[in-house]
Amino acid sequence: MPRAGLTPEAVVDTAINILDAEGVGAVTLAAVASRVGVAAPSLYKHVRNLDALRRLIAIRIFHELADRLTEVVMGRSRDEALRELLLAYRRYAIEFPHRYAALPQAPPNDPELAAAGERVVEVIFAVLRGYRLEGEQLVHAARCVRAAAHGFASLETLGGFGRPESVDASFDTLIRILTDGLGKGTD
Amino acid sequence: MPRAGLTPEAVVDTAINILDAEGVGAVTLAAVASRVGVAAPSLYKHVRNLDALRRLIAIRIFHELADRLTEVVMGRSRDEALRELLLAYRRYAIEFPHRYAALPQAPPNDPELAAAGERVVEVIFAVLRGYRLEGEQLVHAARCVRAAAHGFASLETLGGFGRPESVDASFDTLIRILTDGLGKGTD
DNA sequence: CTAAAAAGCTAATGTCATTAGCTTTGAGGG
DNA sequence: CCCTCAAAGCTAATGACATTAGCTTTTTAG
Secondary structure, three states: OOOOOOOHHHHHHHHHHHHHHHOHHHOOHHHHHHHHOOOHHHHHHOOOOHHHHHHHHHHHHHHHHHHHHHHHHOOOOHHHHHHHHHHHHHHHHHHOHHHHHOOOOOOOOOHHHHHHHHHHHHHHHHHHHOOOOOHHHHHHHHHHHHHHHHHHHHHHHOOOOOOOOOHHHHHHHHHHHHHHHHHOOOO | OOOOOOOHHHHHHHHHHHHHHHOHHHOOHHHHHHHHOOOHHHHHHOOOOHHHHHHHHHHHHHHHHHHHHHHHHOOOOHHHHHHHHHHHHHHHHHHOHHHHHOOOOOOOOOHHHHHHHHHHHHHHHHHHHOOOOOHHHHHHHHHHHHHHHHHHHHHHHOOOOOOOOOHHHHHHHHHHHHHHHHHOOOO
């Protein structure tokens, strides 16, 4: 391993720094190379191409998000667990809006990326199992929770909530609606 | 108006055809120019630049979506109106996934674009006023509905729901949760 | 019939991604 | 210690695109 301490991980680190600072559009191989101090083509020694780098970034972010969700959910159950899960989800998106924006964007044909995303889903499942949900109902409920969390986070980080009313309060409303709706059995 | 019947509208039409057929990434000035039969620089006579074209596309799509929502909501109220609103929202996203994906992506610093997006929000507000919601509570409820609808549509069109369980049924669950949650007053 | 604006065009520049092929470095085996 | 070779870099070159500048051709208004 000659020269600079470049590794795929270091490349991803740098890319995420650029992502945080300048947004998804600024994550180019040229920008990463310049920041890291090598010529652009040198990056191909560590990463297949730009898409592959984006994939590595997404995997990293999914794991990071899943870790946070897992953390707040441990030792809690039902409404409390769901509430903390949703709050942590939104907190992540607000803290790292560009990372959040870099997330899905396309159906992952890739097992490792899919697995990373699946971790997030699994946390939701774990929480919902506490509501005695199982089988099909569990899947429906998880999709609803995921849709609500993602939709809110996405809209908020993209600046979609322009009015002056408290976004925190709106999110509390969302939490209330979800916990109420999941508490009762299916039709 | 010499030569070809090019107008900003025609350029947007062509761009949307490309969008539908090949996705957001394929919408380039080069592609539009080639499809329309002019040299790329000629497009600048009708559109300021690529960003401006994207903005026009987004405005068009917002209006189209708002028209559909408005249509299904007329003559209905409360749970029925909300249900049809949500169904129409999802239907649009499924019918035109690439148009849906081309939608927000950034906080609109532009009044016309903001107004077009606002039309969608206004339909939601109109429906929710039927629940006797007003003021702050109305805003919170509208944000929840929008987040849920957008999140679900976004995840579904991006292929986020991989499991075999019926997505229609999941969406029904979401509708139930929302109608139940809005029926009851605030805490 | 004519002049000026509108709509096109070609040429040129700059940014990226990506490939090909050459060079340097440093780690490990002798 | 020295040598070898693969890893890690580099430069040059190509190909998309967006965008600008400046020239030419149509139309349309008068």
